[in-house]
Amino acid sequence: MAANSEQDALDSVAYLYLRELSEPRDNSLRLVIDEAVTQESDSVRADGLDLPELAEILKDAKTIETIESCLTFELTWKHYVAYLVTEECVGSCGDYDDETFSGRLFRVYTKSHFLDHLARDTGGHTGVLHHYKLACLNHLIDVASYAPPEVRIVRPVSPTAIRIQ
Numbered sequence: 001m002a003a004n005s006e007q008d009a010l011d012s013v014a015y016l017y018l019r020e021l022s023e024p025r026d027n028s029l030r031l032v033i034d035e036a037v038t039q040e041s042d043s044v045r046a047d048g049l050d051l052p053e054l055a056e057i058l059k060d061a062k063t064i065e066t067i068e069s070c071l072t073f074e075l076t077w078k079h080y081v082a083y084l085v086t087e088e089c090v091g092s093c094g095d096y097d098d099e100t101f102s103g104r105l106f107r108v109y110t111k112s113h114f115l116d117h118l119a120r121d122t123g124g125h126t127g128v129l130h131h132y133k134l135a136c137l138n139h140l141i142d143v144a145s146y147a148p149p150e151v152r153i154v155r156p157v158s159p160t161a162i163r164i165q
Contacts, residue, residue, distance in 0.1 A: 006151040010073050011106040014038065015064055016136040019072070021085065029077040029143060032154070035070035036137060039063045064137065075149040081129055082118055084142040088135075107133040114142045 010016075013035040020032035039062055100111040109115065109131035118129060127146040134141040143149070 004151065006073070006153050007106060009071065009153060010075075010151055011103050013071065013105065016073075016105050016134060017066055018085075018134070018136045018139045018141060021141070024076075027079050029075075029080045029083055029149075031073075031075040031134065031141060031149075033073045033075065033134060033136065034066040035072070036064050036066045037070060039065050039067070072154045074152045074154045075134075076152075077143060077145050077149045078147070079145060081125065081144045081146070082122070083144070084114065086140045086142070088138055088140055101131075101133070105135045107135065108148075109133065114144065118144055 010033070015036035015038075017034045017036045018031065019034050020030075022030045024030050096113065098111070099109060099113060101107040101109040112131045112133075114133075115129060115131050129144045129146065130148065132143045132145070132149065
């Protein structure tokens with residue numbers, strides 16, 4: 001798949017946060033993904049907690065937030081075959097030697113367990129399936145489709161900052 005500047009920008013940010021997932025039409029998929037950054041000037045605090053051991057653990061921690069200067073990305077698949085949304089703590093994020101992909105946060109797989117599953121458990125495909133994965137702070141999103149998504153940079157970021165601690 002030929003990369004474009006929007007896809008390059010999506011894959012080059014520090015962190016991603018899934019903000020919205022919808023199916024605008026039957027078998028189409030739309031994701032809205034916010035960039036998130038480490039806030040160096042804002043440390044995580046254990047205020048109000050009577051847990052000194054937590055305060056020690058958090059003393060050098062920083063927040064990861066979506067702020068006003070962050071980018072928002074919209075990814076749209078006109079047609080998908082399957083998608084899977086997994087809570088990030090339990091999902092696979094490229095730790096298997098038998099999978100092959102390019103990219104960091106926006107991955108394009110040529111060999112994956114997801115593609116293997118679809119080959120075994122589905123049928124009637126009209127073309128070669130492609131596997132795309134977004135590795136976000138809160139979810140891992142796997143999408144199988146015949147064509148890559150349209151990726152657009154949308155501004156401004158949601159007015160409500162999102163913080164992950």
